[in-house]
Amino acid sequence: MELEDFGYNDEFEKFRIENNLGDLEIGRVVSEHKERYIVRTEKGELEAEITGNLRFSSNNREDFPAVGDWVALVTNDSGVSQIHKVLPRFSIISRQNVGHTGEKQIIATNIDYALIVQAADRDFNINRLERYLTICYSSKVSPIIVLTKIDLINEQQISEILEKIKARIKNVPVIALSNNSLDGYEKIKPFIEKGKTYCMLGSSGVGKSTLVNNLAGRTIMRTNAISQSTNKGRHVTSHRQLSILENEGILIDNPGMREVGITDSTGGLEITFDMINRLSLSCKFKDCTHTKEIGCAVLDALEKGEIDQASYENYLKMEREKTHFESSIAEKRKKDKDFGKTLKNYKKARNKKKY
C-alpha cells in the first residue's frame, strides 16, 4: 500500500523535503500504548519509540506522537524503530486530561471529517449537536451530522427533526439513515472519500460501531488487537486505532474518542454561533458578555426573536465552560512557572555553597 492510501498528501511531502527528512522513512501512527507506537509505513507495520532527542525537545505531552500523526523514523526491521520527528498536524482532536486539570490530551490528529452521530429516536439533542460542532471547529475538522435509527420513527418525525436542525445549524451536511434497514446509506457513501481521514463523535449506544461495520464492509485492516513482544521481553497488546473503510476512507476510532468533551474551543464557538458572533461586533461595549449590558446587539436580536433562545443559552453555557478551562490552564502554567523559579533558586543556593 502507498502512503497516500493512509492519507499522506502534498503538504506533508513539502514539509519532508523542506526539512531534509529524505533519509528517514515516513509512516503514520496507527496505535499508541504507553509510548510504544505502531507505525504504518510503505513496508508495513513497525513498532517504534521516540528518540531521546525528541523527548527532550518536547515542551509537553502534546509534542509526543499521537494516533493519526505522520512521523519521520529510522526503521529497524527486527527491533524497535526510532521516531525522530512528528510532522505538523493539520487538525487535532483533544480533550481535557482527566486527573491533570488544565492539561490537554491529544486523542487523534490529521482528521479531515468527523461524523457526529446521534440516534433519531431518543438521543437526539440539538444542544449536544452544537457542542460537537464546536469541538469540530476548534479542532479544524469538518463536521458531518449523521442521524441513525430512523427506522424507529416515522417519516413525519424524521422531517421534523431535520427542520429543527436546519433552523439552527447552517452549512453542515445532515444525513439520516438506518443501520438496520440501510435506508439512507446511498447518501453517506459519497462523503467517504479515498485518502481522507474520519472519526466518529457521539454518545454511547447511538450506533457508531454498527455504522463503522456497515461502512467498512470488507475491512482491509481490521481493528483487532495487535499482540507483539518488545525487545525488553514484555508483551504488549494494543488496539489498532486506524483502519481503512471499504471505499478507502480512513477511520480513526480509539477509546479516547468516545470521551471527547469541550476543551479549548478557541475559535470553535465563534463558528458554531456565527450569528451571535457577528452581532457581537455591534455591541456597545467591546467586552460585552451579552447577558445584561445596555446596547448589546445580541440581546436585542434575542428580544426580536432573530436568534433562538435555546441556542443563545447553549452559547452562554459553553462560553462559561471555555472560560473555566482557560483559567485552569493559566493556573497550571503559573504553577509550573513557580516551580521552575523554586528550582532555579535552589540551584543558585546550592551553587553558592560550593564556593
Ligand SMILES: Nc1nc2c(ncn2[C@@H]2O[C@H](COP(=O)(O)OP(=O)(O)OP(=O)(O)O)[C@@H](O)[C@H]2O)c(=O)[nH]1
Ligand atoms: N433500530 C436500530 N438500531 C440500531 C441502529 N444502529 C444501531 N442500532 C443498535 O443500537 C445498539 C447500539 O449500537 P452500537 O453501534 O453498539 O452503538 P455505539 O455508538 O457504537 O455505542 P458505544 O460502543 O457504546 O459507543 C445496538 O444494539 C445496535 O444494533 C439503527 O439504525 N436502527
Ligand SMILES: [Zn+2]
Ligand atoms: Zn453583547
